[in-house]
Amino acid sequence: MNETLRIKRLCLIGVGLIGGSLLRALRRAGVVDEIVGCGRSRDSLEIALKLGVIDRIEQDPVQAVSGADMVVVAVPLGAMQSIFTAIAPVLAADAVLTDVGSAKASVVRAAEQAFADLPGGFVPGHPIAGTEKNGVEASFAELFDGRRVILTPTAQSSSTAVSRTRAMWQACGAEVIEMDITHHDEVLAATSHLPHMLAYSLVDMLARRDDSQEIFDYAAGGFRDFTRIASSDPTMWHDIALANQGALATLLEQFSLDLQKLAEVVREGDSDYLKTLFTRAKQARDEFCETQERGKPAP
Amino acid sequence: MNETLRIKRLCLIGVGLIGGSLLRALRRAGVVDEIVGCGRSRDSLEIALKLGVIDRIEQDPVQAVSGADMVVVAVPLGAMQSIFTAIAPVLAADAVLTDVGSAKASVVRAAEQAFADLPGGFVPGHPIAGTEKNGVEASFAELFDGRRVILTPTAQSSSTAVSRTRAMWQACGAEVIEMDITHHDEVLAATSHLPHMLAYSLVDMLARRDDSQEIFDYAAGGFRDFTRIASSDPTMWHDIALANQGALATLLEQFSLDLQKLAEVVREGDSDYLKTLFTRAKQARDEFCETQERGKPAP
Numbered sequence: 001m002n003e004t005l006r007i008k009r010l011c012l013i014g015v016g017l018i019g020g021s022l023l024r025a026l027r028r029a030g031v032v033d034e035i036v037g038c039g040r041s042r043d044s045l046e047i048a049l050k051l052g053v054i055d056r057i058e059q060d061p062v063q064a065v066s067g068a069d070m071v072v073v074a075v076p077l078g079a080m081q082s083i084f085t086a087i088a089p090v091l092a093a094d095a096v097l098t099d100v101g102s103a104k105a106s107v108v109r110a111a112e113q114a115f116a117d118l119p120g121g122f123v124p125g126h127p128i129a130g131t132e133k134n135g136v137e138a139s140f141a142e143l144f145d146g147r148r149v150i151l152t153p154t155a156q157s158s159s160t161a162v163s164r165t166r167a168m169w170q171a172c173g174a175e176v177i178e179m180d181i182t183h184h185d186e187v188l189a190a191t192s193h194l195p196h197m198l199a200y201s202l203v204d205m206l207a208r209r210d211d212s213q214e215i216f217d218y219a220a221g222g223f224r225d226f227t228r229i230a231s232s233d234p235t236m237w238h239d240i241a242l243a244n245q246g247a248l249a250t251l252l253e254q255f256s257l258d259l260q261k262l263a264e265v266v267r268e269g270d271s272d273y274l275k276t277l278f279t280r281a282k283q284a285r286d287e288f289c290e291t292q293e294r295g296k297p298a299p
Numbered sequence: 300m301n302e303t304l305r306i307k308r309l310c311l312i313g314v315g316l317i318g319g320s321l322l323r324a325l326r327r328a329g330v331v332d333e334i335v336g337c338g339r340s341r342d343s344l345e346i347a348l349k350l351g352v353i354d355r356i357e358q359d360p361v362q363a364v365s366g367a368d369m370v371v372v373a374v375p376l377g378a379m380q381s382i383f384t385a386i387a388p389v390l391a392a393d394a395v396l397t398d399v400g401s402a403k404a405s406v407v408r409a410a411e412q413a414f415a416d417l418p419g420g421f422v423p424g425h426p427i428a429g430t431e432k433n434g435v436e437a438s439f440a441e442l443f444d445g446r447r448v449i450l451t452p453t454a455q456s457s458s459t460a461v462s463r464t465r466a467m468w469q470a471c472g473a474e475v476i477e478m479d480i481t482h483h484d485e486v487l488a489a490t491s492h493l494p495h496m497l498a499y500s501l502v503d504m505l506a507r508r509d510d511s512q513e514i515f516d517y518a519a520g521g522f523r524d525f526t527r528i529a530s531s532d533p534t535m536w537h538d539i540a541l542a543n544q545g546a547l548a549t550l551l552e553q554f555s556l557d558l559q560k561l562a563e564v565v566r567e568g569d570s571d572y573l574k575t576l577f578t579r580a581k582q583a584r585d586e587f588c589e590t591q592e593r594g595k596p597a598p
Contacts, residue, residue, distance in 0.1 A: 238573045256555045
């Protein structure tokens with residue numbers, strides 16, 4: 001699997017935190033010859049150029065992918081289809097095309113709309129990493145060190161393209177796993193999308209109160225940590241929520257029912273229920289942290 | 300208000316993270332002559348003695364409070380009443396009695412049960428500080444630096460006792476605020492008790508799934524921060540949930556409805572609703588952090 005990787009020309013479409021960090025990590029690994037940055041914001045691209053993250057700016061996706069043997073699309077999920085549609089006619093037959101979207105079924109649907117047949121070089125991917133910050137200014141080479149990247153190959157993905165995508169992320173220090181598309185979206189709905197919805201909703205519920213200023217004044221460190229992810233980019237999360245509607249809505253309904261039950265239990269003063277719930281949760285969370293600290297188990 | 304504080308003998312009942320940190324901070328300030336530690340666990344008290352956090356062990360609360368001019372009760376909320384009942388007959392008339400409970404109405408009710416008349420020296424208090432760790436081993440002198448302590452004096456609290464309690468916390472580096480008892484419990488339900496319930500419930504919902512191991516394997520930093528408070532002591536939070544039943548249950552019901560609505564919105568793909576919600580929440584959360592970084596506004 002770990003063939004020697006050499007990327008002659010990488011085209012990154014969407015030069016933000018994730019894409020920028022990918023480029024920095026690939027530079028660090030010394031596996032890429034030339035990097036072309038493409039995006040809507042000229043200012044961001046100029047910053048990326050100044051930071052040495054990209055070598056060249058091409059604002060037109062068609063020009064940008066020309067001659068690239070690796071194309072990484074790191075735009076918000078809602079912009080995937082227009083990018084795919086733009087580059088479909090000009091993408092080199094042997095180019096690898098991958099993305100970093102947090103939901104995968106919608107990316108595959110977008111590609112199906114754009115390409116007459118899904119290209120063998122297309123390998124959807126998702127690095128499980130990020131911060132609540134945005135923009136290439138916030139990017140750093142270590143973002144993927146020891147983190148996981150999930151690839152969700154389609155039935156058409158060629159083994160060569162999967163290997164090259166895998167090697168690219170391994171060069172960034174990540175552990176690469178393959179997963180079924182639907183399963184990816186269910187797992188991520190639970191571990192990432194739902195928590196973001198809860199953090200946004202909690203902050204919003206409190207912000208809408210008449211005494212919101214006072215409420216926030218008395219919030220402590222626990223609240224700060226709990227709501228950190230509510231500082232994430234609203235557009236990105238808007239797109240994710242709409243890209244993973246079914247799995248996310250199902251979990252939101254389920255959690256809403258759990259909370260309704262918990263409200264009853266608290267009101268009734270059901271001591272056993274509460275003790276059991278909190279003890280079980282603490283145990284699961286402590287085990288989760290221990291597992292993380294021991295290092296990730298083999299995929 | 301900032302009279303020169305001198306505590307001749309402080310009796311701490313419940314020598315854990317909060318109580319231990321209070322003692323370390325008072326030692327640092329050099330305002331206490333002798334510290335008597337009282338608690339159910341002999342082992343914990345021996346550790347506290349060895350760490351120099353307390354000067355003397357008294358396992359019987361009646362003996363422990365004897366001759367103390369300051370009594371701090373830092374036991375879980377569910378143990379408050381039995382402690383108050385034990386010490387009520389022997390507490391010195393001019394002693395200050397305070398606590399560190401995270402809900403205040405239940406502490407006042409417990410005191411009302413224990414004392415024929417609420418003593419003038421009784422000043423309920425709540426330091427807004429903590430970590431998810433427990434025990435005197437985890438205590439540190441800086442825990443209250445720049446943090447807030449809320450005092451909720453009763454109608455019977457003497458101004459002298461309030462002043463001394465205030466001075467004690469100020470000596471620990473805290474900012475001290477007074478608040479109405481009911482209002483305290485409502486504010487804390489929103490900023491602290493509800494988030495803890497959400498973190499416990501989320502971890503528990505995921506832990507109950509068949510694929511829970513995999514779910515936790517793919518969780519990232521956001522999930523870790525979001526659920527940090529689910530590693531808190533289950534007994535303590537059981538007590539808090541039961542001590543603040545009304546305010547907490549009301550918020551849980553409200554949040555459950557908010558999530559039900561959000562589930563509908565996600566399923567329908569209501570783009571505007573989602574964008575507005577996330578944008579409003581991010582703005583509120585960013586402002587909250589800025590306010591915290593600027594330092595707390597004057598009370």
